[in-house]
Amino acid sequence: MxxxxxxxxxxxxxxxxxxxxxxxxxxxxxxxxxxxxxxxxxxxxxxxxxxxxxxxxxxxxxxRDNVRSYFSEDVGRWFEKHGVRNLPNILMRGQSGFETKFDFVIPKTPNTAPERFIKTVSTPSEQSVVNALFGWGDIKNARGDDSAFYLFLNKRNCGDGNIDESLLRACHNYDVRPVVWGQDEQSVLKELAA
Incomplete structure (x- = not known):
């Protein structure tokens, strides 16, 4: 290491x-x-x-000296601040039989919101997004249609402070909601808190 x-x-x-x-x-x-x-x-x-x-x-x-806290903890504190109930660090077995770890799972709210799975990526890259999408695809098939996936991407750890558009497109291609931290999180607050 x-x-x-x-x-x-x-x-x-x-x-x-x-x-x-x-x-x-x-x-x-x-x-x-x-x-x-x-x-x-x-x-x-x-x-x-x-x-x-x-x-x-x-x-x-x-x-890096400029990173003072861990990204998943930042997201967890944000959930707590806004009353988003969640289960942290959940392992789920997918259709392949492999397990995937999610940083947070928000339980389904009957007649209001689906089960929501959340992964955080501190340093977004093609490989980290591909890994997340594979895990989600495997879980989604096993969980059914009444579930959603949010991929929180930390733009602060990108060289120019921006998430590469190809990573966002890849998320959308798999019906995954990318959430660019410091830019998009308020837009998903209502659906995560439901």
Whole structure:
């Protein structure tokens, strides 16, 4: 991990790293991440390891001095401030049999709002959006039509402060609502709080 140019094994980042790894069932031995499993769980374990590695990679970007808090925590505080009830850090098994971790799930409100799944991406990239879209596609097929997905994208960690339009188009192509943090979150507040 230190090869990435960031020493996350100190202070608050140590706690966050441990939280991320525990959430995916990943063990760590110094710079090595791994999951111990039996043969019948191998593919699911590989999937969780890859999701966890992508999340840890996203954590490395928080090493920049200008980032004072973690993006998913910012979104969680925003939900709390606006009374958006949610369940944090939920694992869901999709049609493939693989599990996908969502940062938040907002339960369905009968006759008002569908079940809403939320992922946060601190440093938006093509790969992070593709990973989120795959996870959503897998879950959506298993959950049915009465569910929606919101992908919160942090524009502060983009070089020019803007999200690449191709990432937003990809979201729309999969009926995913991209929410550009610092720009769009107020526009989805009513539907998330319903």
């Amino acid at each position: 230190s090869a990435s140019g960031c020493n996350v094994i100190t202070g608050a980042r140590q706690s966050k790293l441990d939280e991320v790894l525990n959430g995916f069932g990943i063990d760590r031995n110094e710079d090595e991440l791994y999951i111990v499993c039996n043969d019948d769980r191998l593919f699911s374990a590989i999937n969780m390891l890859m999701q966890g590695m992508a999340t840890v990679d996203d954590l490395f970007f928080t090493a």
